[in-house]
Structures are given as structure tokens and as C-alpha cells.
Amino acid sequence: xxxxxxxxxxxxxxxxxxxxxxxxxxxxxxxxxxxxxxxxxxxxxxxxxxxxxxxxxxxxxxxxxxxxxxxxxxxxxxxxxxxxxxxxxxxxxxxxxxxxxxxxxxxxxxxxxxxxxxxxxxxxxxxxxxxxxxxxxxxxxxxxxxxxxxxxxxxxxxxxxxxxxxxxxxxxxxxxxxxxxxxxxxxxxxxxxxxxxxxxxxxxxxxxxxxxxxxxxxxxxxxxxxxxxxxxxxxxxxxxxxxxxxxxxxxxxxxxxxxxxxxxxxxxxxxxxxxxxxxxxxxxxxxxxxxxxxxxxxxxxxxxxxxxxxxxxxxxxxxxxxxxxxxxxxxxxxxxxxxxxxxxxx
Amino acid sequence: xxxxxxxxxxxxxxxxxxxxxxxxxxxxxxxxxxxxxxxxxxxxxxxxxxxxxxxxxxxxxxxxxxxxxxxxxxxxxxxxxxxxxxxxxxxxxxxxxxxxxxxxxxxxxxxxxxxxxxxxxxxxxxxxxxxxxxxxxxxxxxxxxxxxxxxxxxxxxxxxxxxxxxxxxxxxxxxxxxxxxxxxxxxxxxxxxxxxxxxxxxxxxxxxxxxxxxxxxxxxxxxxxxxxxxxxxxxxxxxxxxxxxxxxxxxxxxxxxxxxxxxxxxxxxxxxxxxxxxxxxxxxxxxxxxxxxxxxxxxxxxxxxxxxxxxxxxxxxxxxxxxxxxxxxxxxxxxxxxxxxxxxxxxxxxxxxxxxxxxxxxxxxxxxxxxxxxxxxxxxxxxxxxxxxxxxxxxxxxxxxxxxxxxxxxxxxxxxxxxxxxxxxxxxxxxxxxxxxxxxxxxxxxxxxxxxxxxxxxxxxxxxxxxxxxxxxxxxxxxxxxxxxxxxxxxxxxxxxxxxx
Numbered sequence: 001x002x003x004x005x006x007x008x009x010x011x012x013x014x015x016x017x018x019x020x021x022x023x024x025x026x027x028x029x030x031x032x033x034x035x036x037x038x039x040x041x042x043x044x045x046x047x048x049x050x051x052x053x054x055x056x057x058x059x060x061x062x063x064x065x066x067x068x069x070x071x072x073x074x075x076x077x078x079x080x081x082x083x084x085x086x087x088x089x090x091x092x093x094x095x096x097x098x099x100x101x102x103x104x105x106x107x108x109x110x111x112x113x114x115x116x117x118x119x120x121x122x123x124x125x126x127x128x129x130x131x132x133x134x135x136x137x138x139x140x141x142x143x144x145x146x147x148x149x150x151x152x153x154x155x156x157x158x159x160x161x162x163x164x165x166x167x168x169x170x171x172x173x174x175x176x177x178x179x180x181x182x183x184x185x186x187x188x189x190x191x192x193x194x195x196x197x198x199x200x201x202x203x204x205x206x207x208x209x210x211x212x213x214x215x216x217x218x219x220x221x222x223x224x225x226x227x228x229x230x231x232x233x234x235x236x237x238x239x240x241x242x243x244x245x246x247x248x249x250x251x252x253x254x255x256x257x258x259x260x261x262x263x264x265x266x267x268x269x270x271x272x273x274x275x276x277x278x279x280x281x282x283x284x285x286x287x288x289x290x291x292x293x294x295x296x297x298x299x300x301x302x303x304x305x306x307x308x309x310x311x312x313x314x315x316x317x318x319x320x321x322x323x324x325x326x327x328x329x330x331x332x333x334x335x336x337x338x339x340x341x342x343x344x345x346x
Numbered sequence: 347x348x349x350x351x352x353x354x355x356x357x358x359x360x361x362x363x364x365x366x367x368x369x370x371x372x373x374x375x376x377x378x379x380x381x382x383x384x385x386x387x388x389x390x391x392x393x394x395x396x397x398x399x400x401x402x403x404x405x406x407x408x409x410x411x412x413x414x415x416x417x418x419x420x421x422x423x424x425x426x427x428x429x430x431x432x433x434x435x436x437x438x439x440x441x442x443x444x445x446x447x448x449x450x451x452x453x454x455x456x457x458x459x460x461x462x463x464x465x466x467x468x469x470x471x472x473x474x475x476x477x478x479x480x481x482x483x484x485x486x487x488x489x490x491x492x493x494x495x496x497x498x499x500x501x502x503x504x505x506x507x508x509x510x511x512x513x514x515x516x517x518x519x520x521x522x523x524x525x526x527x528x529x530x531x532x533x534x535x536x537x538x539x540x541x542x543x544x545x546x547x548x549x550x551x552x553x554x555x556x557x558x559x560x561x562x563x564x565x566x567x568x569x570x571x572x573x574x575x576x577x578x579x580x581x582x583x584x585x586x587x588x589x590x591x592x593x594x595x596x597x598x599x600x601x602x603x604x605x606x607x608x609x610x611x612x613x614x615x616x617x618x619x620x621x622x623x624x625x626x627x628x629x630x631x632x633x634x635x636x637x638x639x640x641x642x643x644x645x646x647x648x649x650x651x652x653x654x655x656x657x658x659x660x661x662x663x664x665x666x667x668x669x670x671x672x673x674x675x676x677x678x679x680x681x682x683x684x685x686x687x688x689x690x691x692x693x694x695x696x697x698x699x700x701x702x703x704x705x706x707x708x709x710x711x712x713x714x715x716x717x718x719x720x721x722x723x724x725x726x727x728x729x730x731x732x733x734x735x736x737x738x739x740x741x742x743x744x745x746x747x748x749x750x751x752x753x754x755x756x757x758x759x760x761x762x763x764x765x766x767x768x769x770x771x772x773x774x775x776x777x778x779x780x781x782x783x784x785x786x787x788x789x790x791x792x793x794x795x796x797x798x799x800x801x802x803x804x805x806x807x808x809x810x811x812x813x814x815x816x817x818x819x820x821x822x823x824x825x826x827x828x829x830x831x832x833x834x835x836x837x838x839x840x841x842x843x844x845x846x847x
Contacts, residue, residue, distance in 0.1 A: 085391055091574040094385050155597060155625070156456025156570065160487075186625070187460075187495035188488045195487035195511060241600040272456060276388030276574025278602035299455065302543045303583075304576035327455070327486070 080105055083123070090344070091276055092307035096314070100126055120345050127341035130310065136319040136335055138294065139265050146178065146225040147232040148262055150218075152251060152290050153270035154282055155239030158298035158324055160189070162270055163234050164196030165324070165332045175231040177202035180221025182214040182254065183238040193236050199329055203230070214238065214250065215257040222261045232265075242285035252289045268321070270296045273306035283312045298324035301331070305344060373405045376420050387642045389605030390578040393612045401427055425639050431611050432618065433635025439619060440591070442563045446478070446527045447534045450520075450560060452553055452588055453568035454580060455541030458596035460489060462568055462622055463538045464496035465630040470534050471502055478532035480523030481506035482516040482556060483540040493538050500627055503532070516540065516552060521559040537562070544583025553588040566619065567593045569610055572602035577609035585614045595633065596622035607638050676770050678734040682726045685719050724752040725762050737763055 080101050087097035103126045104119070113119050140147065149166070151159045160183070167177045179197045183189035184207045197204040205221035207214075218235045225233035237254060240247035258264055269292040271279055286292050297306045300323050309320045320335040377398045384394045401424055404410075410419045441447045449466065451459045460483070467477040479497045481504060483489035490510035497504035505523045508514025520537050527535045537560055542549035557565060567590040573580070584590055593610055598621050607618060618633040726734060728751035733740055740748075740763060742756075749756045 088385060089391050089575045091576070094382055154572070154600070156458060158456060164487075186492075187499070188491035191488040191491045192486075241597065243601040244599075272570075272572075274454065274570070274574060274576045274580070275572050276602070276605065277386055278388070278572040278600065279574075281601060299543075302454070302576070303545055303579040304574065308574070 080108075080119075087307065090305035090307040091279075092305075092310050093277055093280075096307070096310045100130070100310075124338075124341045124345045127344065128337045131313060131320075131337035131341060133313065133319045133337070136294075136321055136337075138321050138334070142265060144263065145232075146222075146230045146262075147265040148222060148225070148258060149232065149234045149266045149268060150237065150255065150258065150264055150290065151235060151268050151270060151296075152237050152286055152292070153239060154241050154272075157239065157270045157272040157275075158296075159183075159239065159270045160193050160196060160236055161327060162268070162296050162298060162322070162324055162332070163193065163236050164200055165329055166322075167197065167200035167202040167234060168329045169332075170232060171201045176228070178205060178221055178225040178228070178230040178233045179203065180205045180218050180233060180235040181207060182217040182221070182235050184210070184212050184214050184217060185238040189236075189238065196329075202234075203228070215254045218254050219257050219261065222258055226262070242282050248285060248289045251286075255290050264291075266294055266321075267292045268294050268296050269318070270298055271306070271309070271312075273297050273300045274302060274304040275306075275308060277308060279308035280311050280315065283316055283318060287316055287318060292318055294319055294321035296320075296322040296324060297335070301325040370406065373402060373410075373420070376405065377402055380420075380424055383643060384605060384608075387603035387605035387644070388572075388574045388577070388609075389642065390575050390609035390613075392578060393609045396612070397427065397431070397608075421643070425643060428608065428639035428642060429635045431608060432638050436633075436635060437617050437619070438632075440563045441534075445531075445533045446524070447475075447564075448524060448537065448560050448562040449534065449564045449566060450537045450539065450557060450562040451566050451568055452539055452584060452590065453541060454543065454570070454573075455486070457541060457568040457570045458622060459483075459541065459568045460492050460496060460538050461625060462566075462594060462596060462620075462630075463493060463536050464500045464502075465622065465627055466536055466620075467497065467502040467534075468500040468627050469630055471500065475533045476531070477502050477534040477536055478523065478527045478530075479504040480520060480527075480535055480537045481508070481510065482520045482523070482537050484508055484510040484514040484516050484519065485512065485540040487511055489538075489540065496627075517555045517559050520556045524560050535560070544580045544587060550583070550587035557588055562591075564592055565590045567610070567614070567616070569593055569595055569606055571595050571597045571604040571606060572600060573606035573609075575609075577606035578613050581610040581613040585616075590614060590616055592616055593618040594620045594622060595638075598622060599624045599629065603642050603644065604638060605642055608642060678726050678729065678737055678766055679731075681766050681769065682723055682734075685722065721752075721754060721758070722762055725749075725754055725759055728752040737766060 083104065084097045084101045087100055088094060092100065100123075104123050107113070107122050107126065108119055111118070111122065113122055151163055153159050163179060167179060170177050177200065179193060179200075179202045181190045181193045181204060183193070190206055194204055194206070196202075203224070205217065205224050207217045208220075214237060218237075221235060222233050224230070235254070235258070237251065238247075240251065242248065255264065255267070267290050269283060269286050269290075271282065275282070283292065283295070295309060295312060295318055297309055297320050300306060306323075312318055313320065323333050323335055323340075325331045325333060380401070381394055381398050384397070385391065389397070401420075404423050404427070405420050410423070439449075451463060453459055463479055467479055470477045479493055479502055481490040481493045483493070488511065490506045490508070494504050494506055505519075505526050507522060508519055516539065520539075523537060524535055526532075537556065539553060539556060540549070542553060544550065565588060567581070567584050569577070569580075593607075593614070593616055595604065595607055595618055598604065610616075611618060618635075618638075621631050621633045621638075623629045623631060725748060728748045729740075733744060733748075740759075745756050745759045745763075748754075749759050752759075
């Protein structure tokens with residue numbers, strides 16, 4: 001469908017902008033008078049959001065171990081140590097696993113929980129309590145447009161694919177999406193994000209020269225987003241290992257350059273669910289340099305559980321916001337602690 | 347810096363010096379610490395369990411009960427056992443008697459297969475082979491483009507008849523790639539395939555079919571060093587689903603401890619052939635089991651360090667320093683002297699690379715700013731001789747004066763003094779003939795001290811690293827300067843660690 005472009009006018013928050021059909025060209029030539037009248041959009045972008053069905057999280061199966069654990073009717077503390085093992089195998093980490101099992105044991109004792117179902121329910125409850133956060137929603141309700149998302153993470157985690165998925169979801173909801181191809185390092189990275197931008201019907205801002213400074217590409221993307229009155233600008237960055245100071249400094253620079261133009265709405269750290277304890281180190285380092293606001297946990301469609309997000313949420317207070325469950329453009333879901341926990345304990 | 351494991355074991359065995367012998371309970375306590383350390387290093391739980399069981403048997407024996415330092419002896423056993431698992435099957439790349447040699451790459455999404463393909467190709471080319479890259483990942487957007495760019499940079503040909511992005515049949519492409527290689531007389535074919543999940547039936551079937559089509563001499567399982575507990579599941583799936591002949595560990599320039607290496611080696615019994623240590627085409631080396639074992643245990647490649655520093659350090663200087671340690675008169679001035687000595691050695695970076703925890707520091711080292719030494723020196727020079735000898739007198743106003751005089755901040759001064767104090771403390775312990783000893787040392791060197799003392803720097807625990815990358819680098823310098831060489835001869839033990847001369 002032809003992209004809709006909301007006509008900008010000096011409006012109060014109550015006025016709803018009337019839709020105007022734009023030309024086929026996504027880039028709208030903004031008349032000068034419009035630029036001068038950058039106004040805030042109606043406070044409810046929900047109107048633009050299509051109620052896209054979030055993909056159902058795949059059922060995680062701790063079932064085997066837990067089931068055998070609670071096969072007996074009587075509550076036996078020794079069995080719960082096996083639960084600790086199971087949690088460790090889900091990459092929760094030694095400490096978190098112990099913490100969870102300790103809590104389960106306590107609650108079980110107080111509640112006199114004995115049956116498999118009761119204990120499972122307690123486990124789910126404990127997990128939900130610890131994983132549930134009020135700030136888990138993707139920030140898509142601000143007043144100032146365009147929103148800016150900066151996507152960061154180590155190599156190979158799925159940043160570019162995630163951007164493709166997000167962009168599509170947004171464009172399906174009639175958002176105007178600009179993507180900044182600020183991975184100017186990796187071979188064919190720009191081509192890769194270009195493919196996703198095309199699939200998602202998003203506008204792509206490419207580097208003008210090979211190996212261009214990523215911060216300047218980010219700048220140009222935000223600039224275009226502002227100029228064309230886009231709804232959101234999503235910046236892809238090169239994968240970088242968190243112990244590489246020069247690369248982390250570069251990321252800091254990218255962030256600062258964007259912040260000179262506008263506020264960054266979300267800094268999403270993309271984390272591979274197969275990552276072990278190093279995930280926490282990743283989160284710490286990226287949080288420090290880039291002010292991460294949310295985690296995208298990818299590749300959850302495999303056998304890994306991504307238990308490290310537990311520690312990340314607990315120790316760093318960074319919420320998991322999205323999960324990736326496949327290579328397809330629709331293969332993602334919004335994180336829900338209850339669904340996640342139930343799936344883990346199914 | 348000699349790892350949480352060493353520290354913790356020392357704690358566990360504090361009482362032993364009086365007791366003298368290790369009981370089974372003591373062994374179990376040790377094994378619990380080792381278990382924890384391995385789990386924190388992401389070794390899969392089942393592998394940890396099997397491993398600690400086998401270590402336990404050895405640990406109950408004489409070699410531990412008669413050792414001067416049982417804790418240290420147990421760590422040594424663990425280290426040795428790890429090396430056996432990691433390196434037991436060590437071998438070189440298999441070449442075919444009838445060219446072309448075919449190497450198939452397989453692994454999860456994002457493991458680094460395509461990047462590796464380029465490195466492997468370049469490495470082989472440098473050895474006189476004529477490699478051909480085959481673009482059989484027709485799934486991930488622009489994977490074919492990526493391989494083409496990689497091939498170009500490596501100066502090798504790429505066979506990419508299909509554009510990918512969902513178009514084309516990978517099995518067919520692989521087959522044709524081999525045919526093409528035979529026709530054009532390439533000596534090696536490297537088949538890059540799409541990343542796939544072990545539980546994806548369809549994709550695993552495809553992988554099997556690619557394998558059948560190309561009849562590879564090697565199927566290399568490419569594994570990300572940061573892979574966690576899932577390593578066992580993934581390894582099993584690929585071993586059963588495709589069949590692998592060898593393993594390559596990637597992203598070892600990160601600071602992940604790399605326990606997945608042990609998991610994969612244990613589960614598949616296949617050798618780890620190569621280490622990928624960066625994004626550049628040359629960041630590629632043979633896999634060294636001993637180094638990996640040290641990395642997993644966070645022990646560091648200490649022997650190499652000693653070997654190399656021996657050559658560079660003045661023996662006399664070392665003796666003098668040992669004297670100071672013995673007399674507990676190590677001052678900030680000595681600290682500064684040591685740093686200058688290190689700089690004299692030339693390659694501060696390559697030396698630092700051999701320090702314990704190097705995996706964590708490696709890229710920091712790449713960017714290590716030798717000006718950090720200048721800055722530290724500036725601070726020390728702004729101190730009076732008395733302050734350098736007795737840092738305890740450094741109160742607030744003195745620190746402020748020093749900061750101003752050196753153009754630094756008081757925080758910088760504080761940081762330096764802390765680091766120095768830690769180093770000095772460690773050296774005091776060592777000077778008194780105490781632990782921690784350097785694990786992994788040949789038994790001839792264990793325990794006693796000759797005329798020259800070895801210094802150890804416990805340093806900070808990893809979790810207390812500064813968030814400031816520059817500060818972190820500075821911290822590492824301090825750790826280094828606490829790490830002093832021994833001028834004792836090494837009995838050629840370095841060669842036991844698989845390092846060429």
C-alpha cells in the first residue's frame with residue numbers, strides 16, 4: 001500500500017492529523033514551512049499501531065527433569081537440588097540457580113506444597129516474581145518523533161535480523177521507519193541490512209563511502225528521519241566484543257553523536273540465548289558505554305534457555321523486552337515473564 | 347589475577363599447613379570449588395560432573411597428600427586433566443591424497459563460519475595451496491555477498507553461482523563447487539554453509555545432504571567461545587546429525603572463559619583444530635590445549651611468561667628485587683623501576699598477552715596505551731622520596747598536591763596507590779614463602795624458593811574491574827608490574843606447553 005504520511009500542522013495534542021497520500025517515493029520532500037513546524041504528534045501513536053499478534057513463545061521443556069523431580073507425592077528437599085542442576089543447565093548460573101531453588105524450597109515449606117503441580121506452580125511463581133518488570137515494554141509512546149533505537153551487541157547475535165523484524169512490525173502498523181546502516185565494518189553488512197529494509201519497506205540510510213565513520217552514518221540517519229518526519233529511526237551497529245576498548249569507545253561516540261541531535265529512545269542490547277555467563281559481562285560493558293535500556297534475547301527457538309537474562313535483570317536492572325525465535329521476519333515476540341516462566345516449567 | 351579458583355582454593359586450604367594431610371572431605375571441598383569455577387567458565391554441567399569424578403580419584407592419591415601445597419597440586423591435576431581432554435586428540439588438518447581436499451564448515455547461526463572461511467582460505471593460500479570458497483549459505487541475507495567480499499580480501503576465488511537470499515539449492519551448489527574445483531585444479535575447497543539449529547530437522551538433513559554431495563575430508567564444527575551450557579546439546583546434535591571431524595573455536599579474542607571447548611571436546615571426542623582470535627583475516631592460529639585449559643581455569647600461560655621475561659630481564663635486577671621482597675622494602679620507586687624495565691623489554695603487549703586472565707585482556711592489550719606507564723610514572727615522580735618509600739603517609743592533601751603536580755586527578759592517584767598496595771601485599775606473601783604458588787609449574791620448581799623469589803599478583807577479581815576501559819588497561823599494567831620474573835631456569839618446560847621456539 002502506498003505509505004501514508006500524516007500531514008504536519010501546528011496542532012495541539014488533541015488535534016488528530018489527517019492522513020494524506022504521499023507519492024510512491026518514501027522520502028517525502030518536506031516543504032520548508034513544514035520543517036519549521038515540527039510539532040508533536042497526537043499523543044496516541046497507538047492509533048497507528050496494528051495489533052500484530054505476537055508470536056507465541058515456544059514451549060520450553062524443563063518438563064523432563066521437573067516432572068521426574070515431582071513424580072513422588074511427598075515433597076523431598078533433595079529433589080530440589082536436581083532443580084538447581086536443571087537451572088544451571090539453562091545458563092541461569094550457579095548463584096541464581098541456588099537463589100531460585102532456595103526460594104522455591106522456602107515457599108514450598110510455608111505452603112506445605114507437595115505435589116508436582118504445586119511445586120511447579122511455585123517454581124513458575126518464583127520465576128515470574130523475579131523476572132516480571134514494569135519497564136519491559138518497548139518505548140513507543142513518547143511524544144517526540146522520530147523515536148531513535150540504537151541496536152548493539154557482540155558479533156553474530158542477530159542485531160540486523162532483529163532490526164528487520166522490528167521494522168516490519170512497525171511498517172505493518174503504518175509507521176515510517178528509517179534504518180541507519182551504521183555497521184560500516186563487516187563484509188556485506190550494509191547489503192544485509194538493505195535486504196531487511198527492503199523486506200520491511202523501510203527507508204535505508206547507507207554509508208556514503210566504504211568504511212565510513214559509523215557515527216556519521218548514524219547522524220545522517222537521524223537527520224533524514226527528522227527531515228522526513230519519520231516515526232522511528234533504527235540504527236544498526238557493528239558487532240563488537242565488549243572487551244575491545246577502542247570498539248566500545250566507538251560505540252560511545254555513536255551514542256553521543258546521536259544524542260547531540262536527539263534523545264535516544266531505546267538502546268537495545270541483542271543477546272544470543274546460547275550465550276553462557278559471558279552474557280552478563282556483555283550486558284555490564286554495553287550498559288556502561290551505551291546506556292542499554294532493554295535486551296533482545298535471540299535464537300530462543302533452539303535448545304538454549306537464555307537463563308543469563310535472569311542475572312542481567314537482577315544485577316543490572318535491564319529488562320528483557322523482546323525475544324527472537326527464528327530467522328523469519330515475523331519470528332519474534334514481546335517478552336512476558338509469565339509466558340516465559342510457564343514455558344520453562346512446562 | 348591468578349583466578350578466583352586459585353584464591354578460593356587457597357582459602358579452602360588455609361588450615362592445611364598445620365594439618366599436613368588432605369582428607370576426602372578436604373578433597374570434596376576442593377572439588378566443589380573447581381566445580382564452581384568450571385561452571386562459571388561455562389563448562390556444561392554433565393561434563394563438569396564427569397570431570398570432577400575423574401579428578402577426585404587422582405586427588406585422593408599420593409601425589410596430593412605428599413605435596414607441599416596440596417591445593418596447588420590439585421589445581422595442577424585439574425589443569426593436566428583439562429589439557430588431556432582438550433588436546434588428547436590433537437592433530438593437524440587432514441588433507442586428501444587426491445586433491446581437492448574438501449573442508450565443510452557447519453555450526454549455529456552467528457558462530458563465525460563465513461569469517462572463518464576467509465581466514466582458513468588465506469592461511470592455506472599462504473601455505474601454497476589454491477583454495478576455493480564455495481558459497482553454500484543461500485539462506486541468510488547476503489551471506490553470498492559476504493563470502494565474496496571475504497574471498498576478495500583473502501585473494502581467493504569464490505564459487506557463487508546462486509545469489510542466495512532464499513534462492514538456490516545449497517546441495518546442488520556444493521556439488522557443483524567440487525566439480526568446478528576439480529576442473530580448475532583448486533587444491534582445497536572450503537564449503538561455507540548456513541547456520542542452523544541442531545534441532546532443525548530440515549536443516550540438519552540439508553547439512554547431511556551437503557556432506558554426502560561433497561564427501562569432505564573435514565567437517566569442521568564452528569563454535570562460538572561464549573557458548574554456554576547448551577554446548578553439549580548442540581555438539582551432540584551436530585555430531586549425530588551431520589558428523590563432524592574437528593572443531594574450530596571462534597571469538598577467542600573476547601573474554602569468555604570458553605568452557606564450551608571442554609564441553610564440545612568431551613561430548614564429541616573430536617579435536618579442536620583452530621582458534622579464531624579476531625575479525626581480521628590473520629586472526630587465526632592452531633589451537634593450544636594447554637592455553638585453553640589455563641583460560642578456562644583463569645590461570646594464565648605463566649610458564650611462557652617466565653620463559654620470555656627471563657630473556658629480557660637483568661638477572662642482577664631480579665636478585666636485587668628479590669632482596670627487597672625478602673626485606674619487605676618494596677616501594678613505589680621499585681614499582682616504577684619495574685615498569686621501566688618492562689618497557690625496556692620492548693614488546694609490553696606480547697608479554698602482557700601471556701598474563702593470567704589474558705583472554706579477558708587481549709583486545710585491551712591491542713589498544714594498550716603505553717602512555718599509561720608515563721602517567722603512572724608522572725604520578726610517582728610528583729611524590730617526594732619519602733612518600734614513595736612510605737605510601738602510608740599519603741593523606742588527602744598530599745594526594746591533591748601530587749595530582750596537581752602530575753596533571754592527574756586525585757582518583758588517578760588513589761587508583762595507583764591501591765594497585766601498588768595490592769602488589770606489595772602479594773609480594774610480601776610470596777617473600778615469606780607463602781602461597782599462592784604458580785600452578786602448572788614443573789614439580790622441580792614447586793614449593794621451595796631458591797635465592798630468587800617469584801612474585802605473584804593476586805590483583806583484583808574480575809568482577810571488580812573498572813567500567814572505564816582506560817582504567818582497566820591501567821589496572822592491568824599494575825598487575826603486570828607486580829608480576830616479576832624468575833631468573834631460575836625453566837627446564838624447558840615451556841615446550842611442554844606446545845609452544846614452538
